[in-house]
Each structure stands twice: as C-alpha cells, then as structure tokens.
Amino acid sequence: MKLRHRSQPADGGCQPDGLAAAVAPAAVEVTPRFLRVGDGYAATLVVTGYPAEVGPAWLEPLLSWPGRLDLALHIDPLPAPVAAARLRNQRARFESSRRADAGRGKLPDPSVEAAADDAADLAQRLARGAAKLFRVGLYLTVHARTEDELREACAQVKAAAASTLIEVQPATWRHLAGWTTTLPLATDSLQMRRTMDTAALAAAFPLASADLPAPLPGDPPADGGVLYGVNPDSSGIVWWDRWAQENHNSVVLARSGAGKSYFVKLEILRNLYQQVQVAVIDPEDEYQRLADAVGGSVVRLGMPGVKVNPLDLPGGDSRPDVLTRRGLFLHTLISVLLGQQPPPAERAALDRAILAVYRAAGITADPATHHRPAPLLRDLAGCLHGDTDPAAGQLAARLAPWVEGSFSHLFDGPTTIRPDGHLVVWSLRHLPDELRTVGTLLALDAIWRQVDAPSRQAARRLVVVDEAWLLLRDGEGARFLFRMSKAARKRHAGLTVITQDVADLLGTDLGQAVVANAATQILLKQAPQAIDAIGDAFGLTAGERRLLLAARVGTGLLISGTNRTSFDAIASQAEDQLCTTRPSELADLDEGDDL
Structure with missing residues (x-):
C-alpha cells in the first residue's frame, strides 16, 4: 500500500506562496521502507542502542560519512526531582535483584553489579549538582537518487554506526514522521528517547568538523592561500x-x-x-x-x-657584526665537517685562526673592507698550522681531508655561483x-x-x-x-x-x-x-x-x-x-x- 501526499492548492485553486512554496517538495510518496521526496529517496534510521562507554566525538563515524545524511539530536532536559525519583527507583530495582540472587545462593551478576555501581555514582553527581539527566533522541535520514542507491547507503550507514557499537533500526511505516523529525523544525515525531547524563551528551555534540573552519561572522573573508586538495570526508576544498x-x-x-x-x-x-x-x-x-x-x-x-667558499661575507651587508656572524657560522661548519664539536682548546684555536685569516686578507670589522676577496678554507688551515698551540695543529690535521684531500674540490677556490x-x-x-x-x-x-x-x-x-x-x-x-x-x-x-x-x-x-x-x-x-x-x-x-x-x-x-x-x-x-x-x-x- 502506498500513501501519496501532494501539495493541494488552497482557496479554490490558488497556489501557495511564501517560504513553504519555495522550499517544499512537489510531492511526497510514503512507502513502508522509504520516502520519495521530489526526485529523490529518503529513509530514516533510529538509534536504539548505545555503547556502554563513549569518548569525545563518538558520533564522528556518522558525521564524516561521505554521502548525504541528516542527523538530528533532540534533547529534553529532565527536572531534577523527576530525575532523582527515576534514578532512585532504578537503584531500588538493582538492589532488589542483587538481594534476590543472594537469597537464592546465586553468584552476583556482573552486568547488574556494574549497572548498580554506575547508578550510585550518577546519583552522587546529581546530588552534588555535577551532572543532570536528559531525554535524548538520535535520528538519521539517509538520502539517495534511486531506490537501489538508498538501500546501499543505508547499509553503509549501519556499518559505520556498528563500528562504534551504535545500533540503528529503520523507522518502518514511520519514515514520514522520521523525515520531519530530522528537518529543522524542533519537533520529535518519533519519540524514541534514551536517558543520558551531561558527560555522555556533551561527548555527542558535533563540535569538530571534517572541514577547516570558515571565518567568523563579521571577520573579513580570507584571501591568498593555495589549493592543497579535496577533503575525502566531505568532498570539500x-x-x-x-x-x-x-x-x-x-x-x-x-x-x-x-x-x-x-x-x-x-x-x-x-x-x-x-x-x-x-x-x-x-x-x-x-x-x-x-x-x-x-x-x-x-x-x-x-x-x-x-665552488663554494664558506668564508665569503654577505654582499651589500654593512652591519657592524657581519664578521662576527661569519665567524660563528664557521664554528658550526667546522663542527659539521668533523662530525662533532671540537674540544674547548681547539675551539679557542679556531677562533684565533678565523680572526687572523681575515686580517691577513685585509678584512676587518670596518664595512669598507668587506668588498675585498675573502680567504679560502686552506688559508684558515694555514693559520692553524702557524699557531704555536698544539691544539691548533691537531685541528689543522683533522681538517686536512677538506683542505687538500679527497673532499677538497668543493672548497678549493673562490665561489663560482651567484644564484x-x-x-x-x-x-x-x-x-x-x-x-x-x-x-x-x-x-x-x-x-x-x-x-x-x-x-x-x-x-x-x-x-x-x-x-x-x-x-x-x-x-x-x-x-x-x-x-x-x-x-x-x-x-x-x-x-x-x-x-x-x-x-x-x-x-x-x-x-x-x-x-x-x-x-x-x-x-x-x-x-x-x-x-x-x-x-x-x-x-x-x-x-x-x-x-x-x-x-x-x-x-x-x-x-x-x-x-x-x-x-x-x-x-x-x-x-x-x-x-x-x-x-x-x-x-x-x-x-x-x-x-
């Protein structure tokens, strides 16, 4: 049996006007298993089972499903006296079950014991005002272009829900009520509710989006940037x-x-x-x-x-500390060449040699001398050899492969490239x-x-x-x-x-x-x-x-x-x-x- 609902003209054939005429579908066809809304198909799934424990963003597998899915979360707060009375009755039932099992000589039921402990903990948090209770309904409306695509999409949504231990059931014979429930009308026509506390409800809120956040209202639109790709979860840019x-x-x-x-x-x-x-x-x-x-x-x-001469000074840089900064870089370079930082005595000898090699080339702290040809790494090694400190000679020997040995071809001349x-x-x-x-x-x-x-x-x-x-x-x-x-x-x-x-x-x-x-x-x-x-x-x-x-x-x-x-x-x-x-x-x- 199919029930067909079509928009009827009012007042002797006058067409409806206003927002409803602009956004309402031309026809809605109701069947036991789906709705045909305009040129598309829709079916509503009701969440009937929830995991025992949930963490932050536990609805993310459903929110990130790549198809078209309308998710509605209806929340009805319970007054504190009503919540306390219901929780007291529930605790009484748990305690009665525990005493009845103990009277018959049965072992305690682990599920009843866990539920009783959770209820006691929740009662204490309610008494302290640290938590409240809510009646929550969670509904999913899946949309597709054809009936076969709708059937496949519903199966995918069920699988995504099962991955987080969420149980869903189709709203058979009630898909019209389910569709209106997931519309932004603030009306729950299905009334399939579950009691949740504040922590579980807060973790259910979709506070994270699969896409990057847009500018806040009133902020200027962003300009610039480059395309990184396409979001596979939302198909957004x-x-x-x-x-x-x-x-x-x-x-x-x-x-x-x-x-x-x-x-x-x-x-x-x-x-x-x-x-x-x-x-x-x-x-x-x-x-x-x-x-x-x-x-x-x-x-x-x-x-x-x-060739690259590491002793070159930056061209056009007239700052007074240019020579000092070049000396510090040479300390870093020598440490990399040797594979480790030289001992303190060798570092002191290196510092003396750096100052001496620049003086020998006529380069001082005066920016007017910085245009003169810079010394080479072999000149630095020569200053180390001329130092009477044994640490200087030892450092010069360690630098030999880079000055005159197998690795010297990169440093044995002035810089030949100006990129x-x-x-x-x-x-x-x-x-x-x-x-x-x-x-x-x-x-x-x-x-x-x-x-x-x-x-x-x-x-x-x-x-x-x-x-x-x-x-x-x-x-x-x-x-x-x-x-x-x-x-x-x-x-x-x-x-x-x-x-x-x-x-x-x-x-x-x-x-x-x-x-x-x-x-x-x-x-x-x-x-x-x-x-x-x-x-x-x-x-x-x-x-x-x-x-x-x-x-x-x-x-x-x-x-x-x-x-x-x-x-x-x-x-x-x-x-x-x-x-x-x-x-x-x-x-x-x-x-x-x-x-």
Whole structure:
C-alpha cells in the first residue's frame, strides 16, 4: 500500500506562496521502507542502542560519512526531582535483584553489579549538582537518487554506526514522521528517547568538523592561500594559507613513496603563481623538471667547476657584526665537517685562526673592507698550522681531508655561483654521501644570507629542505636549522622541512623544537613502526592513526593548532607532469620530449 501526499492548492485553486512554496517538495510518496521526496529517496534510521562507554566525538563515524545524511539530536532536559525519583527507583530495582540472587545462593551478576555501581555514582553527581539527566533522541535520514542507491547507503550507514557499537533500526511505516523529525523544525515525531547524563551528551555534540573552519561572522573573508586538495570526508576544498598563520613554517612527514615530494612541488608551483621566491635543497634531482619549466636556476654542487667558499661575507651587508656572524657560522661548519664539536682548546684555536685569516686578507670589522676577496678554507688551515698551540695543529690535521684531500674540490677556490631568481634549486645529487650534510649546510647558509640581507625587499620567500634528516642527524646542523626556523618569520620567510626519517626529527629536542615552530604540519602515509611516535607527538586519535596507516599516495592530514583535516592532493595534467617522480611516468615524458 502506498500513501501519496501532494501539495493541494488552497482557496479554490490558488497556489501557495511564501517560504513553504519555495522550499517544499512537489510531492511526497510514503512507502513502508522509504520516502520519495521530489526526485529523490529518503529513509530514516533510529538509534536504539548505545555503547556502554563513549569518548569525545563518538558520533564522528556518522558525521564524516561521505554521502548525504541528516542527523538530528533532540534533547529534553529532565527536572531534577523527576530525575532523582527515576534514578532512585532504578537503584531500588538493582538492589532488589542483587538481594534476590543472594537469597537464592546465586553468584552476583556482573552486568547488574556494574549497572548498580554506575547508578550510585550518577546519583552522587546529581546530588552534588555535577551532572543532570536528559531525554535524548538520535535520528538519521539517509538520502539517495534511486531506490537501489538508498538501500546501499543505508547499509553503509549501519556499518559505520556498528563500528562504534551504535545500533540503528529503520523507522518502518514511520519514515514520514522520521523525515520531519530530522528537518529543522524542533519537533520529535518519533519519540524514541534514551536517558543520558551531561558527560555522555556533551561527548555527542558535533563540535569538530571534517572541514577547516570558515571565518567568523563579521571577520573579513580570507584571501591568498593555495589549493592543497579535496577533503575525502566531505568532498570539500582544502584551501590553506600558510602566510596567514602565526609563523610561515611547515613540516612534511611521510614514509618513502607516500607522495611528500609530489605534494611539496605542487605547493611550490602554486606559491610561485603568487610571486613567492622559492629556494629548494634537492638531494635527488627531483625538482629539476619543475625548475626548467618555470625558468628557475639549478646549482649542482659537486660538479666540476662549482665552488663554494664558506668564508665569503654577505654582499651589500654593512652591519657592524657581519664578521662576527661569519665567524660563528664557521664554528658550526667546522663542527659539521668533523662530525662533532671540537674540544674547548681547539675551539679557542679556531677562533684565533678565523680572526687572523681575515686580517691577513685585509678584512676587518670596518664595512669598507668587506668588498675585498675573502680567504679560502686552506688559508684558515694555514693559520692553524702557524699557531704555536698544539691544539691548533691537531685541528689543522683533522681538517686536512677538506683542505687538500679527497673532499677538497668543493672548497678549493673562490665561489663560482651567484644564484638568484624566483626559483633556485640546490642539487646535491653529485655530492658523495660524506659531503651531503656539508652541502646542505652550505646551501642553507647561502639561502639565509639572501633572506637576511638588510637591503632585501619585503618579498615572501619559501625555503624547502628535502630529506632534512641529512642535516638533523648532526647536532650542529640541527641547531642551525632550528635557529633558521625561529628567525624566518621576522624576515617574511617560511621554512619547509621534509623528511622520511621520523626518528631523527622526533628523537631529539632540537627536532621536536623544529616541529613545534611549524604552524603548518602535513602528515602523509606512515609506517607501522613510526605511527606510535607520530601519534604521541601530534596527539592523533585512533581514527587518524588508522587513516595514516592505510592512506593512499597523496592522501594525508593537515594539522595547524586545533584545526585538522584530511585531504587528497590533486593536480592538473600539466602540474602532474612537472611534479611526478614515478620512473615509468618520467620515462614516458622523456620519450614524448624526444618525439
């Protein structure tokens, strides 16, 4: 049997007007198992069973279901005298059951014992005014385009509810009342209620959204930002402006092959559209195709003829402490070269040698002398040899491989590169593994001298350090990266740290400080061995941990303060060709270029 309700014209055929005429469906067809509302179908599910214990956001599996679902929560507070009387009667029934079982010589029923203890605890909280009781009805109306899709959608909602021990039943023969119950009419036509206390009801409130929060009423609309992707939970757009946060830094953590470099290249490309100047430290030549496409420059450290003199002074910097800051960086560089910080006697000898080598080159604290050619690393080693302190000779001997040995080709001449432009990629591919940490530090120093230049206009600059574990595994290198993350915001710059080695980042205080100074945090697919460290460091829920363990390539979690949302990185065909690193796709692209 089908009951058909159609809107009837009133007053001799006059059409209805007002809000009802604008929003009401043309027809509503009622059947035992569903409604046909206009051109769509709907069915209402009633929550009849609840888990024994609930935690925060226990309705999240239902709220994040990707289809169209109307969830209505009807709350009716119980007056304190009525609540106390009902709870007293319930406790009396529990106590009667316990005494009856004891009189018959039966063992106590664990479920009755637990319910009696819970009722006693709730009675005490009611007496102290720490809790109240409410009559709560929870209803779900599922919408679909066809009857078959509705049947499948209802099955999916039931499965999502069962995952959190919520039992639902269809409102058979009462779907019309269920549909009106889930409309914003504040009317519960089903009256399928359950008594809850304040804590359980508060945990049921959907205070978290799958999407990032919109601006508050009265606040100006946000401008700027780049597209990160699509939210798989709500199909909404994830649009993020890192330059509008309290700092402009970000960290990207993922296992190998999870798509972290692909995502970062997309962000770089979209920031270039907004006139952001970008510098990248690239260990594996993954950014060369992008640099060639946008007219950027590539510095290939380790190639013949490419020299970097770490004793160069910043050009155009007339501040009186330039020489002092260069000396401090040389202390950091020597520590990285040696793999550890030198003993105090060797550090004192190094400090004397730094001052002496600049004096020998005619460079003093006077800015007028800073244009003179800077000394080389071998000149510094010569000053150490000329020092009568035995510690100086010992330090010079330890620096021999970098001055005249196997690793000297990077430092044995004046600087031959002057990188500048909207995109500069520092390639480390041609450096041996023993020199990659040093190459990363030298590239960061050259980038920072441009960012920190006092004559530099207030242009936004993005510094990307790929495979940052190369620097984080060294104590002095990690300190340099930490200082850079602290000072970047004041120079209108942002630092992006990318790593697949979570232990190097989260296993040290400096690594954790780098994460803490990143307002934008991106987590992609994680290895099972690292998920516990990631979850504890970022306060991930159990659902978020499962998401990162089972995430597809390019799917991740965006975290910024209390805001967090999942996203799927998306790219156009042209962007995908510039950002992909899959060997098969790169081979096809190279064949297409040859043709």
